[in-house]
Amino acid sequence: MLNEKYLKGGPITYAATNEIKGCSSTWKGLSFGMKLVSKGLKWRVGDGCQIMFWIDDWVPEIGILQSHALSTLSADQLSEKVSNFMTNEDWDIQKLSSVLPWNIVHRIMNIHAGRRQSGHDKVIWGLSNNGDFSVKSAYDTHYMIDASFSWKWNFLWKLQIPLRVQSFLWILLHGKLLTNDNRAIRGFIPDTIYERCKAGCENINHVFRSCEKSCFVWEDICKGITRSHLFICDWDDWLMQNLKNNRLVFGKVAGYLLFAVSLWFIWKWRCKEIFDPNFRFPPYPGLIIKRFLDNWLNANYADSKKVDLNPCYIAWSPPLEGWVKLNVDGSLNPNSGSIAAGGVIRDHKKNWLCGFAVKRGIGSVVEAELWGLLEGLKIALKAGFRKILVDSDSQNSVKLLSNPTPPNHPLFSLIQSCKALLEEHWCCYVQHNYRESNRVADMLASLGHSLDLGISFFEKPPQQILGVLDDDAKGVAFARPGPFVE
Structure with missing residues (x-):
């Protein structure tokens, strides 16, 4: 009823811009709410029949196209829909x-729309990966909260470390650990003196880097380290570098695991010294930390779940006789933001059948991977292949194709078009493989950046990739570092 009365069949976004006199209190509330969340809304282009080409904001990061027109627009032009340009x-x-202008055409070209599988135009939530609304992202937008700060440490939850250490680090990384300076701010204590060494204010930097006992822990763990090494970079950079250190220490422990557990023990011993009168700081802290790590690794990686810390050697493998293999990959130019993709089809004798590279507009890595898959499948189908195995080194793309597509997903049209090709009358399987076995497709995708917009076909392999192609034919394997879980 509200839609028919106030929107006249238009989208809900008009509620934020259309001032209607004499409307009900219900509609006033909806209109006020739409003004708050309108910053997070965006169009997902489907068939293009609903979006106004010139006066709706539908091209990412460009704004309303009317202000970019090369000439003055007539009334008829202003009423054009997006579908008029397909x-x-x-x-x-x-x-x-x-x-x-060409730079804007470049962006529009990367929007996959107007296909049978694209669906109708749809307003989605632009501040989430899947297009669904969340209260948190809306709150952050309304109060102008910089979400990049909190997201910076999200990789912590993917680290293979004890859960108690993970929770402790989350508090530490966000500056919420109750050191004396934080306790004084909250009115818990009158001053910020560090009781262990009486050396000024107790803040997180002092507890974990400046304190004599903390330095002793680091020196005991990392033989040969000097105190100056602890202050080469600032606090956040120091944490980031060490928590992303995958190098093995003691032959089997990832550097980030040793670092995280050491931070936890330093804080644990600090609290014990203050609150437990019988506690004595250990003379060999490194030994205690190493013993803890040994016990944790043994408990978490028993015989049923062994961790292979040795490198795994990976090579491209040909398909079975009667089948062909399509390798695809995507590429993002970090400077321009433009994306490209590439792919190659080979038979069981490792012969080159055809290859391609496609250059699109501005987009994301996942978009590039999906464009590569879409174009590769179209080429394979047109060439008459009926048994095809597809290798992609993008786990995200493979998951998007194997799971139901949410209707609000920003890449709905592109994903559905790929799925439609997979459901054609042929045997076609998509699987994830490591980049070490996908080097030819990777080079073709990189080559795409230097080509004209659109798709380029290669009946013969380009000169630039002959060496990599020869490696694949010879079965040359490349080491991929562990750990690998059996």
């Missing part, structure tokens, strides 16, 4: 380039 289930490049 032809044969793709964008009309000639028409787009006649009314807009």
